[in-house]
Amino acid sequence: MERQTIGTAPRATKPTGRGRRLPVDKFSARRLELAEAALETLAELGYARTSLREIAQKSEFTHGVLHYYFTDKVDLICCSVRHYKAKCVTRYDRVTAEAQSRAELIEGFLEKLGETIREEAHMHRLWYDLRSQAMFEDAFRQDVTEIDKSLEDMVWRVASRFAELGGREPAVTPAALYAVFDGLFQKYLLKHLSGDSEAIPELLSEVRRLLPLIA
Numbered sequence: 001m002e003r004q005t006i007g008t009a010p011r012a013t014k015p016t017g018r019g020r021r022l023p024v025d026k027f028s029a030r031r032l033e034l035a036e037a038a039l040e041t042l043a044e045l046g047y048a049r050t051s052l053r054e055i056a057q058k059s060e061f062t063h064g065v066l067h068y069y070f071t072d073k074v075d076l077i078c079c080s081v082r083h084y085k086a087k088c089v090t091r092y093d094r095v096t097a098e099a100q101s102r103a104e105l106i107e108g109f110l111e112k113l114g115e116t117i118r119e120e121a122h123m124h125r126l127w128y129d130l131r132s133q134a135m136f137e138d139a140f141r142q143d144v145t146e147i148d149k150s151l152e153d154m155v156w157r158v159a160s161r162f163a164e165l166g167g168r169e170p171a172v173t174p175a176a177l178y179a180v181f182d183g184l185f186q187k188y189l190l191k192h193l194s195g196d197s198e199a200i201p202e203l204l205s206e207v208r209r210l211l212p213l214i215a
Contacts, residue, residue: 042077096157117185155174156170
């Protein structure tokens with residue numbers, strides 16, 4: 001099976017066990033459905049402890065079904081994380097598009113930032129696990145690079161709009177801005193996962209002080 005990623009259609013239809021072919025759009029849609037259903041198990045176990053068989057044991061899907069739609073766990077993990085992060089980007093874009101003042105934008109952004117750590121910390125942990133694995137495994141690098149770039153672009157859209165609302169220009173490059181925000185997010189995500197009740201308030205305070213300085 002040729003490896004596929006979210007947002008790109010397979011080059012050919014997928015043959016079924018009876019010799020029929022599953023339409024490309026239905027095959028891709030089914031991959032997304034399975035990938036989203038597997039997210040909780042992936043987030044709970046992480047990369048090292050996850051296999052298609054383990055995911056099957058913790059879900060309603062059989063190992064055969066998962067193996068039919070995904071080449072291996074790398075294929076499934078990349079598909080799942082890409083799908084989740086794409087939804088995250090959309091969430092922040094809505095805040096950026098609707099804000100009519102700097103105060104409105106920063107409050108909306110901080111609300112979503114705190115919400116995503118409180119409710120989806122394990123999902124973000126899976127992303128950082130995947131990104132670390134990309135240092136060692138070639139199979140992850142293209143997907144991780146593309147996801148990372150989408151997050152960089154999302155942070156830049158927030159900062160650019162914040163600067164625009166104040167008649168200013170961002171004082172840093174997109175790459176530098178993302179590195180700062182990502183570093184803060186990862187630091188306080190770890191503190192939150194370690195049981196620190198002040199982790200989220202401290203992150204939001206850091207971002208509230210930082211954003212006006214760079215945009």
